[in-house]
Amino acid sequence: MTQLALNSKDLKGAGKGLSSEEWMKKRERRKQERERKKRKRKEFRMKKLAEKAGETVKTEDGENLESAAVTPGPVEKEMTTLVFNKVDVGFEYKSKLQLKKEKKKRVKGNLTPLTGKNYKQLLSRVEARKAKLEELREKDEAKAKEMEEKMKWTNVLYKAEGLKIKDNEGMLRASLKRKEKIRAQRKKHWEQRSLHVLEKMQHQQDKRRKNIQNRKHMKLEKRKEKARKKGRVLPEDLKKAKL
Structure with missing residues (x-):
């Protein structure tokens, strides 16, 4: 083996x-x-x-x-002219009419959403809708009920899109009151600040005026001292001598 x-x-x-x-x-x-x-x-x-x-x-x-031989293409001549590239800024100009049409498309059920921080305007719109419903209820209860349901469902659709609907009358009144209170406080603070600034400016002007007068008085005293050293008799000295 x-x-x-x-x-x-x-x-x-x-x-x-x-x-x-x-x-x-x-x-x-x-x-x-x-x-x-x-x-x-x-x-x-x-x-x-x-x-x-x-x-x-x-x-x-x-x-x-198999492979094809790569043939070098013609060499392009260098261009001496300037070439400006197209810049995409990502912004498209829209006219007022286009913006208005887009806004109308976003509106559902011919009801503009109650959004924003203008509580006074929102409150007036809520009150107007409420008055319109009451007026319609007096004429036709069924139509008023149908309109109320339509308004509720429209608000639900707006909320589903992520909008914050402000249709609570009580909360709007409280927000408006709070906003007016803050505005009054700011106005008061601004008035106090303005008064303080004016007082400070007046104090600075008085101080400047006083400093100018002191400087003038010091210059005058220096001149008098120089005159006394030279042997001159000043009217003030004569008055003191008589006394």
Whole structure:
């Protein structure tokens, strides 16, 4: 029985639980894998060469690798003129008529949503709707009820779109009262600030006027002292001497 001799590495591998036959099979598989990788690398290199030369190359597997030679196109001359790119600012101008049409499309059931922070206007609109319903209820109860349901469902649709509908009369009155109170406080603070600013300005002017007078008085006194040193007799000195 003929058997291939194992080298030292094979013996080490066989000592790890593999028999000699299994180890030989494993070596054969590795060898086949290496040959397959070499063949693939060779085909890849041939394909690259074919792309450069523009030829057809036949591989070992019988496949034809075709590639067209890349012909360089004409070189464009450099333009000396300035080229301005188109800039998209993402804003489209819309006329007032278009905006009005879009606003009408957003309105549901011919009812403008009660939104915003103008509580006085919102309150007047709520009161007007309420008065209109009362007037219609006196004439036709069914129509008034139908209109009320329509208003409720329209508000529900607006709320579903994420709008905050402000149709509560009591809350609107409270908000309006709070807003007027804040406005009155701000007005009072502004008046106090204005008065304080005026007082401060007046104080600064008085201080400046006083400083100017003191400076003038000091200059006059210096001149008098110089005159006395030179031997001049001033009217003030004569009055003091008589006294």
